[in-house]
Amino acid sequence: MSREGSVPNLAHANGRLHPVILVLWLALLSTFTAACGADEFAGPKVLPPGVIASGYGVPDGIAVIGETEFLFVERSGILHHYVDGNVTQVSGIPQSRTRDVYGGLLDVSLHPDFQNNRLVYIAYNDVSANLSVARFELRNDRAETLQVIYRSGGFSIGSRIVWEDESHFFLSLGIGGDPYPDPGPQRIHSDVGKIHRLRADGQVPPDNPVFPDLNGPSSVWSYGHRNPQGLYYDTDNKVLYESxxxxxxxxxxxxIVAGGNYGWPLFSYGLNYDRTPVSDMTEEEAEAISILPLKYWTPNFRVAPSGLLMVENSPHSSWNGSFLLGALNPRHLLRYDPASDETETVLANIGRIRDVAQLPSGKLLIAVDAGSPNPSDSGRIIQLSPSGGLPGSS
Ligand SMILES: [Ca+2]
Known part of the structure; x- marks a missing residue:
């Protein structure tokens, strides 16, 4: 039977297109048209200045492999691989779960010896809504020899993985989205509101702190955190920073220091969303029982900090040692200089920035949410000069 002969037999009734087939065909055609978009037929897509990848929802974490190669996650649960302008999806990663606007696939990080072992780590809320870490070897855009190496007992609306050395990483885990004081961060037995320190295989390092009531070390490195969405490890000076x-x-x-209590929700410089105080503890009282921040921003200057980067070895040398903060609230790229205690707006109203990364050349990458700053904007990765400028700007 020829192919030509078989199709009309299936599709036509009495010489006319069968109504069911017609409906299916129209549905397929509209899906295909929507997937391709008008741009497919209108020639090369012209991207706005600096945008090197677009068309996404909420791109969250970025992991730089080289000057023109990086991985980035989309919160909906997709891991993307960017190489020289082409973006492919990495298959074989675990399914992740979102809850309301939160959750899903939150961060991606390379093992320090990635060039040799190809090991990639991801932080995600699993199908049971527990923040977990999986690692795998990246081979031809496939996640191979995948293992889930850590599974917490809580959902987190943000998470970061950074490396202390080849054998240890830090993992931040926040509260699950409840805006009012959740006691979890002060309970050592609860995984939420903590920074955890784990071995590269996910086991508890024997030299982790031992807290009262526990028989031995746990994964908890520090506690009393609210929603830590930025983590940076300064390997030269061996200091862990968190926003x-x-x-x-x-x-x-x-x-962040080992065993430290960072105060939430016993003390905060902020207010509850209904403008009531978080607690009646004074700053002096808080200092006696917890570690106060290196820097805090008042309710008049809301940052909602996401990705955190300390600038190192940049050709824009006056920035070395200062911090770039992606901001969700004012939709700016901010720089905080601990030497002068000044917070500078580097790039205003660019959109809700989820992560900031530095390329080997010192150029910067930022991941920006869909729908910001304009409702029609898609989620995107923007490349900036080492001083945070868009192409064509001075
Ligand atoms: Ca605090």
Missing amino acids: EHGPLGGDELNV
């Missing part, structure tokens, strides 16, 4: 969301104001940049 976290306060409630209404009170966003913080912290220096």
